[in-house]
Amino acid sequence: xxxxxxxxxxxxxxxxxxxxxxxxxxxxxxxxxxxxxxxxxxxxxxxxxxxxxxxxxxxxxxxxxxxxxxxxxxxxxxxxxxxxxxxxxxxxxxxxxxxxxxxxxxxxxxxxxxxxxxxxxxxxxxxxxxxxxxxxxxxxxxxxxxxxxxxxxxxxxxxxxxxxxxxxxxxxxxxxxxxxxxxxxxxxxxxxxxxxxxxxxxxxxxxxxxxxxxxxxxxxxxxxxxxxxxxxxxxxxxxxxxxxxxxxxxxxxxxxxxxxxxxxxxxxxxxxxxxxxxxxxxxxxxxxxxxxxxxxxxxxxxxxxxxxxxxxxxxxxxxxxxxxxxxxxxxxxxxxxxxxxxxxxxxxxxxxxxxxxxxxxxxxxxxxxxxxxxxxxxxxxxxxxxxxxxxxxxxxxxxx
Ligand code: SAJ
Numbered sequence: 001x002x003x004x005x006x007x008x009x010x011x012x013x014x015x016x017x018x019x020x021x022x023x024x025x026x027x028x029x030x031x032x033x034x035x036x037x038x039x040x041x042x043x044x045x046x047x048x049x050x051x052x053x054x055x056x057x058x059x060x061x062x063x064x065x066x067x068x069x070x071x072x073x074x075x076x077x078x079x080x081x082x083x084x085x086x087x088x089x090x091x092x093x094x095x096x097x098x099x100x101x102x103x104x105x106x107x108x109x110x111x112x113x114x115x116x117x118x119x120x121x122x123x124x125x126x127x128x129x130x131x132x133x134x135x136x137x138x139x140x141x142x143x144x145x146x147x148x149x150x151x152x153x154x155x156x157x158x159x160x161x162x163x164x165x166x167x168x169x170x171x172x173x174x175x176x177x178x179x180x181x182x183x184x185x186x187x188x189x190x191x192x193x194x195x196x197x198x199x200x201x202x203x204x205x206x207x208x209x210x211x212x213x214x215x216x217x218x219x220x221x222x223x224x225x226x227x228x229x230x231x232x233x234x235x236x237x238x239x240x241x242x243x244x245x246x247x248x249x250x251x252x253x254x255x256x257x258x259x260x261x262x263x264x265x266x267x268x269x270x271x272x273x274x275x276x277x278x279x280x281x282x283x284x285x286x287x288x289x290x291x292x293x294x295x296x297x298x299x300x301x302x303x304x305x306x307x308x309x310x311x312x313x314x315x316x317x318x319x320x321x322x323x324x325x326x327x328x329x330x331x332x333x334x335x336x337x338x339x340x341x342x343x344x345x346x347x348x349x350x351x352x353x354x355x356x357x358x359x360x361x362x363x364x365x366x367x368x369x370x371x372x373x374x375x376x377x378x379x380x381x382x383x384x385x386x387x388x389x390x391x392x393x394x395x396x397x398x399x400x
Pocket of ligand 1: 155212
């Protein structure tokens with residue numbers, strides 16, 4: 001292991017934890033990123049994203065000389081691609097980062113190398129994009145360059161734990177590639193390493209996130225029905241979940257982050273004729289922020305100069321990540337539509353370039369309407385009784 005060299009392309013939420021973990025396990029890791037700032041920060045032993053314990057891991061990998069970052073790849077035994085796979089305006093997958101990462105590493109690849117795509121990808125990407133580009137560049141991916149997919153499955157906030165503890169699904173474009181990739185993951189993963197082919201591995205990851213999206217859509221749909229019927233949806237769900245075979249997730253202001261709100265579209269894009277439920281779930285979850293906005297507007301109408309206190313901006317509890325956050329979308333719309341004076345509190349951020357952030361207590365004290373958007377631990381102790389006469393719209397069901 002000491003002599004195994006690994007080149008990780010993309011030093012974001014997945015690439016950096018993976019690179020630093022491998023560095024602390026004794027591999028010689030070279031990380032590549034397009035951002036000079038990211039490269040400089042990591043080489044100083046620091047981090048550019050918020051994730052528990054990642055700072056310690058990066059510092060120790062850099063200090064022992066096992067993690068270096070650069071703008072260009074180097075020759076290695078194993079290449080790991082961990083770049084973003086967003087979608088375009090028409091919900092079609094944007095694979096341009098995977099394509100450019102593959103082109104970037106191609107001149108550095110030698111016979112015997114293993115190339116692993118970890119980015120969440122539409123079915124066929126490992127074979128039809130990564131292996132195809134390598135083949136076009138003269139590499140023999142049938143015989144001596146091994147190409148596989150191993151989707152990342154870690155939960156932001158628990159990345160370093162889940163990188164080691166979670167089971168991994170590994171699928172090569174041929175059985176030999178699967179075998180080589182399985183052998184690599186078995187060296188540092190404590191969970192089980194399960195082998196399949198690359199297309200099934202790609203679909204497994206999309207299925208996991210779509211399954212969660214569909215379940216959340218069910219909860220969100222229930223929340224609208226219950227609101228109309230005057231029923232507390234959280235009480236309802238906790239009662240229904242007492243059935244031994246029922247497990248309903250929680251409604252919220254919408255689904256955020258860059259995974260669950262994105263990945264189901266990769267299935268819909270390839271199978272529009274059949275992916276009806278998956279698409280509907282996406283639409284149900286994407287329509288929830290508008291429902292919240294309408295609710296606030298109808299309450300605000302009762303005030304001459306309404307002050308609306310928004311609690312939370314992040315896409316989920318106890319993180320500082322605002323990507324695809326329904327809370328941000330809702331706050332921005334309330335401001336643009338001049339619904340009233342908007343006060344905002346986000347305890348996980350000190351500053352925001354667009355919004356003025358205030359302490360939670362001040363927001364509550366000054367507001368007529370309290371809009372709870374994120375179930376951060378700082379908000380969990382709030383009690384209806386302390387909110388006096390104020391109107392409460394609790395999209396997460398945490399205020400008692
Ligand atoms: N949410 C609800 N109700 C719930 C659960 C979640 O409204 O009951 C919302 C959250 O508030 C958030 C969104 O859904 O806005 C997504 O949050 P999450 O915690 O469910 O998932 P992510 O996006 O942080 O991470 C997911 C994970 N996938 C699954 O749990 C199947 C993670 O394991 C994946 O690695 C990650 O996507 C990814 O990178 O794909």
